[in-house]
Amino acid sequence: MDRYIIRKDDLNRWVEALARTQEVIAPTRVEKEIFFAPVQTGIDLNLLSGTAVLPYLPAKDLVLPHSENLFKFTKKGGDYEITVPEDKKTTVVLGIRSCDTSGIFWLDKFYQENFSDCYYWQRRNNLTLVTMACNQPAKNCFCVCCEGGPFLDSEQGEFDIQLVDLPDSYLVECKSSKGKALIEANSKLFAKADPSAVKTREVLEDKSRKSFPPDPTSYMSAAIRRITSNAVTPETWTELGEKCFDCGGCAFVCPCCSCFGVGYLNEGEQGCHYRFWDSCDYSGFTREVSGHNPRGEKGERFKRRFFHKLSYQYLKRDGRIGCVGCGRCITACPGEVGMPSVVERLRK
């Protein structure tokens, strides 16, 4: 791993240089909300500071778009011509937070195992993540309970580049060849970091870890054990399920949720098969043609969502729980059954 320093007013110069040859995505204010959006210049440094500000949606749509064509077909006499869309664009995400970066690395594993998903990987292989460590977590953050942040470990963490907001510059930690390429192409903007910068980084991380609420909403282990051993009663799931509006919002804002549906279009002699975000909250997710539905009850669907996120069975398979502690489902859920309140109910 290499460490550099970049001056704050040079960050924009870096963005301008990068944007000449690839797409650069950064948190951008759109009226009252913040979204990841393409930038060329004039990035909002307030959104790239040590203070956590999370875009409303994670950056997962860069690897798993809300909807995408799997293939198109054209009928030619009795035959079909099938074409597959290609996306060769290279993209840099600047200012993605630790939790969202962890989410993408979690998806990587899932999209690699069993059968590798070429639509995911053609985007992912062309994506470089410049992640921003959080010196000061936001109100709903609990990444510290899920190993999603607030900093990514310099040695063991997964990222291309990690920026740390020092008082008058950014520390730049670079650990992948993709990250290195972005720095080397603009080497004039970067200076080698001296040991005092590394020392400051350690102090900031320590302070950040201690600045989560004294009673962080999620002490996960009891919930994990109880879900794993099927010790949560059906009544508790029903009680929680009753608060769920089946809106699917939690799944759509979650960096770790990746279930999709497949749709089919036919217009005259041509058409396509496409996939789109789906959610296990929906009753139609498992309904079969006979009308039989193995998860017809809300409580059963609720159990499914949290079994996938928190059970040891999945933890063992995927190497981490299916939550990175971003807190988005707290904001999105109209029924107040985001991750922390569910964990709190389950560990009782």
Added chain:
Amino acid sequence: MSNIYLPNLARIVKTQNETYDTRTFEFELVDPKAKKEFKFKPGQFLEISALGVGEAPFGLASNPNRPETFQVTIRAVGAVTRALHAKKPGDLVGIRGPFGNGFPFDEYKGKNIIFVGGGIGLCPLRSLIEPMLDARSAFKDFLILYGARTPADQVYPGRLKEWEKMPEIRFGMTVDVGNADWKGNVGVVTTLFPKLIQTADNTVVFVCGPPIMIRFAIIELSKLGFKPENIVSTLERYMKCGVGKCGHCAIGHKYVCVDGPVFTYKEIGKLPEKS
């Protein structure tokens, strides 16, 4: 990188009506290389699409030892299955797969074999019965029990008659409701158990059929001393991708499309949700 969502085109070679709503299709892959490389294991399934209408999973129903052409038996119940039924020999469909774990054929060698099929549930079992008959001497006693609602609901009637006559297998057939021409057994398939099942020792039993039949079959088999690890079935779940990605078919941490569809009752019993 190969594209797991891209179908191969296959041509319908021939079709055979089984019942009023169920038809067997024989396919052959169009691309000569794909055709040559196509192999499958008993119990695996295909994702078959009527392009632009939809795609659905179907169990392979023919003998894996003869994969040049392959068969599935499809019941017309909804949009995709009706669109497939509308196709004629010579027409093209999309095929992905084979997917799923399949039956571990070699593990059953040296054992007594029992098949319990109900209605269309016989179809996926057929992809195991046929190769077992090809290697008949590798297995001990061989019993096939088949139940259908009425004589008109029986699939593969021609093949059933052949099995009935084969000296190397024992065969029992029944219908829930008979008709004037029916001379055979009447009653649910479990009524054949006391007459024909000889022992649970060193025996593996394959059960496939409607959920209600499976439930009663398991109860009766347990009474006869069958252990859950020796009762094997295939699970069905709403599926979209067939490759462990879309999440639709998950039961607990198992994905029916990748970890199944073949499970023993011991495995099914460990799942944190009802199957």
